[in-house]
Each structure stands twice: as structure tokens, then as C-alpha cells.
Amino acid sequence: MDLQTLLKSITDENVSGHVQVTGISNHSSTVQKGDLFVAISGFAVDGHEYVDEAIAAGAVAVVGERDLPSLKVPYIKVESTRLTLPLLAKQFYFPVQGMKTFIGITGTNGKTTTSFMLKHLLEKAGHDTALFGTIHTYINKTIYPTKNTTVDSLQLYKYLAESEDKYVIMEVTSHALLQHRVDGIQFDLCLFTNLSRDHLDYHNDMDSYFEAKKRLFEMMSPTGLAIINYDNQWGETLYKQLQQEGKRVEAVGAEAPDFSINSIEYGEEMRVEFGVKQSSYRLEVPLLGEHNVTNALMAFQAARTVGMPPPKIIDTFKSFTGVPGRFERFQLPSGGYAIIDYAHTEDALYHCFKTAEQMGAERIVHVLGFRGGRDKGKQQAMIEQTLAYSDVIFLTLDDLNGELKEEMILSLERFDLKRRGKVIADRVKAIQTALAEIKDGDWLFITGKGRERYKESSYKAIHSDYEAVQDWLNHTAGMNVFKLPST
Numbered sequence: 112m113d114l115q116t117l118l119k120s121i122t123d124e125n126v127s128g129h130v131q132v133t134g135i136s137n138h139s140s141t142v143q144k145g146d147l148f149v150a151i152s153g154f155a156v157d158g159h160e161y162v163d164e165a166i167a168a169g170a171v172a173v174v175g176e177r178d179l180p181s182l183k184v185p186y187i188k189v190e191s192t193r194l195t196l197p198l199l200a201k202q203f204y205f206p207v208q209g210m211k212t213f214i215g216i217t218g219t220n221g222k223t224t225t226s227f228m229l230k231h232l233l234e235k236a237g238h239d240t241a242l243f244g245t246i247h248t249y250i251n252k253t254i255y256p257t258k259n260t261t262v263d264s265l266q267l268y269k270y271l272a273e274s275e276d277k278y279v280i281m282e283v284t285s286h287a288l289l290q291h292r293v294d295g296i297q298f299d300l301c302l303f304t305n306l307s308r309d310h311l312d313y314h315n316d317m318d319s320y321f322e323a324k325k326r327l328f329e330m331m332s333p334t335g336l337a338i339i340n341y342d343n344q345w346g347e348t349l350y351k352q353l354q355q356e357g358k359r360v361e362a363v364g365a366e367a368p369d370f371s372i373n374s375i376e377y378g379e380e381m382r383v384e385f386g387v388k389q390s391s392y393r394l395e396v397p398l399l400g401e402h403n404v405t406n407a408l409m410a411f412q413a414a415r416t417v418g419m420p421p422p423k424i425i426d427t428f429k430s431f432t433g434v435p436g437r438f439e440r441f442q443l444p445s446g447g448y449a450i451i452d453y454a455h456t457e458d459a460l461y462h463c464f465k466t467a468e469q470m471g472a473e474r475i476v477h478v479l480g481f482r483g484g485r486d487k488g489k490q491q492a493m494i495e496q497t498l499a500y501s502d503v504i505f506l507t508l509d510d511l512n513g514e515l516k517e518e519m520i521l522s523l524e525r526f527d528l529k530r531r532g533k534v535i536a537d538r539v540k541a542i543q544t545a546l547a548e549i550k551d552g553d554w555l556f557i558t559g560k561g562r563e564r565y566k567e568s569s570y571k572a573i574h575s576d577y578e579a580v581q582d583w584l585n586h587t588a589g590m591n592v593f594k595l596p597s598t
């Protein structure tokens with residue numbers, strides 16, 4: 112594409128000469144000959160420092176937001192490159208949204224679970240469905256690894272250009288919304304799962320965190336619909352605000368207008384009877400936990416809105432097999448259970464423990480750690496939550512993300528575990544020590560990482576909580592033939 116044509120989306124200024132752009136890059140190491148390089152002033156480094164490297168790699172023009180000494184390629188200075196990047200990327204890779212239906216899901220917890228449920232429903236109904244989220248990106252039935260829950264705008268538009276999928280489900284985080292990673296998308300459906308304390312290292316307070324999440328609903332198409340979990344206090348606030356703004360909005364939950372939950376049966380699968388306006392339904396959710404009932408009801412409403420008949424949705428839920436690393440429960444030789452779960456907020460832990468209690472757990476044993484470089488303010492509340500339910504607690508390391516191991520261990524040792532716990536720094540050791548404690552009737556929660564690979568090495572060549580459990584079963588419990596089901 113001609114540079115001047117590409118720049119029309121961001122400036123009226125003329126650029127001298129005829130420059131053909133064959134791609135866009137925002138990382139110097141990925142620049143290809145013919146690329147336009149966009150320099151972002153980042154949180155960790157300043158992309159303007161890499162302009163020379165980008166030009167040496169073949170960049171034919173540069174967009175930046177700082178004054179730079181004259182370059183041997185055209186330089187276009189803009190107000191904000193974070194705002195400019197999605198405009199350029201969209202124009203170059205995916206100028207027309209076309210026939211795709213965009214579904215954005217935001218909230219502190221439940222985005223991944225709800226998005227997996229919805230993808231399952233849509234795919235079983237025969238619709239090609241793309242998914243962007245924490246676990247992976249899924250385009251044209253191919254899985255791609257992902258660094259962020261919401262990919263950056265450049266990667267997003269490159270994927271969308273490739274995607275032949277009719278539906279696009281995106282987990283949209285508050286970081287992504289503030290960093291303009293999904294700018295330019297008009298969402299047909301916007302879901303709000305809940306808001307609870309998290310990420311206050313990035314957002315100053317809960318009000319700012321809420322306002323960041325609310326941005327998704329500003330990107331909703333005029334004919335779009337917002338589906339809100341009304342049982343969450345912030346959900347109720349959002350519902351009322353959107354209604355006042357004249358947006359189309361539906362609420363889900365026991366306290367929601369036009370929606371009623373008549374009964375919930377707790378068990379190996381959850382059964383919920385509920386009513387939407389004049390109709391009533393009975394849904395079996397093949398997952399544990401009331402939080403998953405909420406997630407399922409959100410997915411139900413979304414699938415219904417895009418035209419799937421409720422009986423078909425109810426039937427399709429029966430074949431949903433769950434989400435990797437989200438309340439994955441394994442029976443141990445002792446008769447107790449080990450659960451691998453991604454909970455890393457006080458609210459998520461509460462839902463884990465409440466589920467165990469409802470299922471008759473006699474004792475709760477808990478292994479948890481805290482990610483380095485993330486909100487430290489939530490740690491004490493998470494400790495209080497585990498103390499409220501757990502009989503035995505093992506504090507251990509999670510990803511350090513650049514923090515010093517010794518300092519992290521010291522900070523873990525400072526928590527008062529009321530003589531019910533101890534610090535075992537090595538995560539595999541902590542998990543395997545806990546497993547050895549488990550008796551019939553016990554539920555062991557291993558939280559924070561789900562199926563994610565460890566960034567830190569352990570005393571054994573084991574790379575995830577799942578492998579740590581499997582290794583213990585194979586070696587210590589003498590069950591050499593036992594294999595946990597894989598993802």
C-alpha cells in the first residue's frame with residue numbers, strides 16, 4: 112500500500128516521495144523489509160530507541176510521537192502512537208469489519224470460562240468461531256500461543272485479516288482497553304462478568320478499574336447488546352448507567368430484572384432452573400461451582416441473542432468438557448481430591464472454597480503463591496480468604512516476573528498463617544508435600560496458575576502444577592500407569 116494512502120487514517124499531511132509499505136511492525140526485531148515501524152513509548156522501554164534498528168532491518172517509514180533527529184526514511188510525528196497503531200493496523204490489514212460478529216467479554220473473573228462455553232455452543236451449532244483469550248488464540252481452527260489475554264492491536268488486525276471465522280469472541284482486559292488494543296472494533300455483544308479487587312497496581316482504585324472496563328461498552332455497535340451479570344454490585348451499576356445512556360442492555364442473575372433463578376442444585380454437575388421474561392428453562396452445567404452457573408447463564412444469553420434456540424443451547428451444554436486449569440479436579444488414591452485452578456483474586460478463591468464446602472469437603476488444604484510484578488495490595492485479602500476456609504496452607508512461589516526470589520520468600524514468610532501453614536518456596540515441593548497430606552474427604556486446591564507453564568525452574572524438571580500432580584501420582588503414590596486426562 113502507498114504510504115500516503117495508509118496515512119490518510121491518521122493525518123492530512125503530505126509525505127514526499129512514493130513509498131510503498133508492505134507491512135507494519137511495532138517491534139524492531141520483527142521488522143521486515145518494506146515495513147512501516149511504529150514506535151511506542153512503552154511501560155518497560157521506549158520504542159523510539161529502536162528506530163535505527165528498525166530502519167537497518169528494512170523499515171521504509173517511521174511513525175513516532177517524539178522529536179527525532181532526521182532519519183533517512185520519512186518520519187511522521189503523531190500525538191500518541193498507541194492511539195495511532197490500531198488506526199494504521201486496521202486500515203492496512205482489516206479495513207472492513209464485514210460480516211463478522213464480535214463478542215467482547217470483560218470482567219475480573221470468568222472471562223475465559225464464559226468464552227470457552229460460548230465458543231463450544233457456537234461451534235457445535237456449526238459456526239466457525241475465533242477466540243482471543245488468556246489460554247490461547249484460536250483462528251480458523253488453529254491454536255496460537257499468546258503473551259497477553261488481549262493481543263495488541265497490530266496482532267489483532269493481522270489475525271482478523273486471516274480469520275475466516277464468522278464469530279469472534281474476545282476476552283477484553285482493562286489493560287487492553289486503556290492501551291487501545293481493540294480500538295476500531297465495533298462489538299455486537301458486550302458481556303460483563305463481574306468486578307472485584309485486582310490490578311490496583313495499574314488502576315489507582317476500583318472506580319478507575321470500573322471505568323476502564325466500561326470502555327468496552329463505549330465500543331458497542333449502536334445495534335449491539337450488553338449482557339451484564341447483575342448479581343455483582345458493579346454489574347448492577349453498569350446496567351443502570353448503560354440503561355440511562357439509552358444502550359440496549361440485558362441483565363443476568365438472581366437479582367436481575369426480567370431474569371429469575373428459581374433453583375440451583377449443587378452436585379457433580381450444577382442444575383439451574385431459571386426464567387427469562389415469560390419463558391423458563393432448566394440447564395445442566397457439567398462443571399462444579401455456582402460461579403460456573405453464572406458463567407453458563409452469561410454464555411446462554413449470548414448464544415440466545417445470536418439466534419441459537421434455547422433447547423439447542425441446553426442440549427449442547429451437555430457435551431462441554433470444561434476449561435483447562437479452571438477447577439480441574441482429580442481424584443487421588445487416598446479418596447481425596449486435587450483441584451488445579453486459576454484463582455488469583457480473593458473473590459475467585461471464595462468461589463473455590465464455597466464450592467468445596469457445598470460438595471461436602473471435610474478439610475481444605477491450599478497451595479498458593481503470588482505473581483511477582485503484580486498487584487501486591489490484594490495479597491493480604493487472599494490470605495484472609497484462605498484462612499477463612501483452609502485447614503492447612505502452603506505458601507509457595509509463583510512466577511517472579513523479575514522480582515528477587517529471596518525477597519519474595521521473605522514477603523511470604525511475613526504473613527501470619529495462624530499456625531495452620533508454612534512456606535515451602537519450591538512450588539513442586541509445596542504441591543507434592545500437600546498431596547502427601549491428602550486423606551479421604553480432603554480437597555486440595557492448587558491455585559494461581561491453572562495449566563500455565565512455570566516461568567521459574569523447580570528442584571525437579573517439572574513445568575506446571577498439572578505435571579507436579581502427575582509426577583507425584585506416578586512416583587510417590589506408586590501409580591505408574593496412572594495418567595491424568597490431558598487437555
Ligand SMILES: CC(=O)N[C@H]1[C@@H](OP(=O)(O)OP(=O)(O)OC[C@H]2O[C@@H](n3ccc(=O)[nH]c3=O)[C@H](O)[C@@H]2O)O[C@H](CO)[C@@H](O)[C@@H]1O[C@H](C)C(=O)N[C@@H](C)C(=O)N[C@H](CCC(=O)O)C(=O)O
Pocket residue numbers: 137138139140150151152153154155156157158159161258259260261262263264284285286287290292
Ligand atoms: C504493562 C503492560 O501492560 N505492558 C503491555 C504493553 O507493553 P509496552 O507497549 O509498554 O511495551 P514495552 O515492552 O515497554 O516496549 C515499548 C515498545 O518498544 C518496542 N520494542 C521493545 C524492545 C525491542 O527490542 N524493540 C522494540 O521495538 C516494543 O515492541 C513496544 O512497541 O503493550 C504490549 C503489547 O500490547 C503488551 O504485551 C505489554 O503487556 C505486558 C507483557 C504485560 O505483562 N501486561 C499485563 C499487565 C497485561 O496486559 N495483562 C492483561 C491481563 C490482565 C487480566 O488478567 O485481567 C492482558 O491483557 O494480558
Ligand SMILES: Nc1ncnc2c1ncn2[C@@H]1O[C@H](COP(=O)(O)OP(=O)(O)OP(=O)(O)O)[C@@H](O)[C@H]1O
Pocket residue numbers: 218219220221222223224225245260282304305402403405406436437438452453454455458459460462463
Ligand atoms: N463468574 C465467576 N465469579 C467469580 N470467580 C470466578 C468466576 N468464574 C471463574 N472464577 C474464578 O476465577 C478463576 C479464573 O477464571 P477465568 O479464567 O474464567 O477468568 P478470567 O476472567 O479469564 O481470568 P484472567 O483475567 O485472570 O485470565 C477461576 O479459576 C475461578 O477460580
